[in-house]
Amino acid sequence: MDEVGEVGRDEELDGSAEHVGSPAGVGPAADVGRWFATATSRPLDGPGPARGGPRLPAWGPMDGAPYGLRSHDDEIAEALALLRDRPVAVLTGAGMSTGSGLPDYRGRDAVPRTPMTYQEFMGHDLARRRYWARSTVGWEQFRRARPGRAHRLLAALDPSAFPVTSVITQNVDGLHAAAGSAPVIDLHGRLDRVRCQQCGALSSRIALHQRMLSMNPELAARLPELAADAAQAPDGDAEVDRTSSFRYPPCALCGGIVKPDVVFFGESARREVVAEAFAALADARALLVLGSSLTVQSGLRFVRAARRQDKPVVILNDGPTRADAEATLRVHGRLEDVLARWAAAVGAIP
Template sequence: MTSSATPAAAEGGGRAGPAADVGRWFATATRKPLDAPGPARGGPRRQAWGPMEGADYGRRSPADEVDAALALLRDRPVAVLTGAGMSTGSGLPDYRGREAVPRSPMTYQEFIGHDLARRRYWARSTVGWEQFRRARPGPAHRLLAALHATAFPNTAVITQNVDGLHAAAGSDPVVDLHGRLDRVRCQQCDALSSRTALHQRMLSMNPQLAARLPELAAEAAQAPDGDAEVDRTSSFRYPPCPLCGGILKPDVVFFGESARREVVGAAFAALEAADALLVLGSSLTVQSGLRFVRAARRQDQPVVILNDGPTRADAEATLRLHGRLEEVLARWVHAAGAPLP
């Protein structure tokens, strides 16, 4: 997942005011809290994510290539696949951009199997939740929504992000491939509930943390993974599911977990209904997104990829564009004769 699930002049986006670094919420808990005795606890450590070594960030494709890509997509149904670079303009950092903070993602097995991992996750996300909720659609979200009505109809925006910003900007339909952070799902009875309601409940269960929320949020925004004071709050309390007593988990796909079958089915149906695939702001590092590029190529659909920095599917793109998302999308909106949002 990315921030956008889980995982900056990042994968294509600009930057607005800072929101919450959601990726840090999902950082592994295998590192022992600094004030805890004994060996580190938690699940197996994954390789750290961060900027790609030797990657050529900051390139800009020439105007004729940008215009050729729009001509390829124009007036045909397009499936759009987006990644974390779409939301860097809303202040949500990514995993692979040139200014991304290296981190080892928490796995589903770690979260489910280790109380320490759940305490660390919920403590971090409680500190950052109000900040995250203030994130609003950025220029790239709004420009993409404008393109749907002018340059090309979309069969769906299939997003790897978990922030809900595409829907807030007016894109429709949106397939939240990796889920939504504003929802919580019980791992036993599958009941969905509101993250906002859970936030208030956890504040009431942890009054000392609640009293210091702004201070802890400021510190957590600056400290490296595992070094913020909130990470050492091993006494943090979190509730079980009120219906069955099961483990509550954010309704997003963790590393080591599969996306829900019905969601994947909706994404592939959107691709089947399209005549082309447009990829925006994703390095396509994980198979969850890469498979749609490969499926499009098997269906002989043209694939246009726009990202700042390399992607895993560069060799499979019909047209590969480099640059900032908002600059390229603004050029396309202007060429389509629509007012800039």
């Protein structure tokens, strides 16, 4: 498998998309991970084996993992010194958006869930009904999510501490761009867009949301009630999960299946996007990883590419990562705390 080729089941929505809390004055955002969770362990087509690809195991906090560690002040300062004044490519995961109220798959507070695969979404009408019903209920909450302190601090560090060749994010929430980081490479796409799987046409998720509300007036009338029910039933037993009568539209241009413009488990990232991310890494002299467990190949390959290029790798995460042994420096702690210390050290507090 070459670096810009197919990654198959190693791809992930990390967003995407390692989250807790919400910005001041805003209620908790929708649990986007649940939109992409398999609603039932039973076959979607009745008796017999499920079609459309194998189910993935449930994701959740790592058993026995050491969460809550904090690196010594000297280690935090050493990491900044290593990155200081050199072009840095930044790779981010779901931990960046916990402060914006977007729950994750692998953090210590994550609710275990079995991810929906691309094959399941494309192969089962009922899976698509469940996905679109969930996301319709949660969309207005998700749209209210705003950049958290970690997003703002990272934007302020460029170029005060180091110039950023690009923020390569596995998240799908658009919050890096909203915080002022640029350029941003959305490795796994964006939830505010939808793409036809037949003709490739892109369109707005906001417009699709309004159309689905008009097609499902009973759900639209109960939106607040269903949103509250979904928030209280994170194990996939919310009433909306049983809305098998939910209607969703085909592509207006060709009649094909419309899918959120994000990478599902079992799906490949777009080749041109991956190539752009590797180009950003090539232009850098170091790689900084923020808030990703690097569980899947989608993010891990950038760490390994940086090491092959003899570029230092700094990993900052609360909890273990798959690349801990490959990091030049491994920093433990909450992103907001460590980034704030770096920003204070260079006079870049936003």
